[in-house]
Amino acid sequence: MLKWIFNLALLYLVYRLIKGFSSKPSVEEKAGTEKQKPTAKSGDELVEDPQCGVYTPKSTAIKGANGHYFCSTECAEAYKNSKE
Ligand SMILES: [Zn+2]
Numbered sequence: 001m002l003k004w005i006f007n008l009a010l011l012y013l014v015y016r017l018i019k020g021f022s023s024k025p026s027v028e029e030k031a032g033t034e035k036q037k038p039t040a041k042s043g044d045e046l047v048e049d050p051q052c053g054v055y056t057p058k059s060t061a062i063k064g065a066n067g068h069y070f071c072s073t074e075c076a077e078a079y080k081n082s083k084e
Contacts, residue, residue: 051075051082 047069061069
């Protein structure tokens with residue numbers, strides 16, 4: 001009988017632990033993703049695409065003429081065409 005009560009208590013403890021673990025990281029994850037918005041996670045500089053207004057990390061951005069950075073070659077071409 002005592003063992004049965006012990007098992008029940010252990011089960012409740014595990015349940016509380018799982019409930020605590022599953023709710024805490026999701027809150028931290030949310031805060032983390034919101035913090036990452038203004039700056040890239042690797043400290044990479046963000047550059048604005050003048051064509052579509054999207055911010056792209058400098059390392060992955062496409063460098064066009066006039067020193068502008070674009071999110072894609074399509075945007076670079078479209079910007080170049082709109083300027084001509
Ligand atoms: Zn773009």
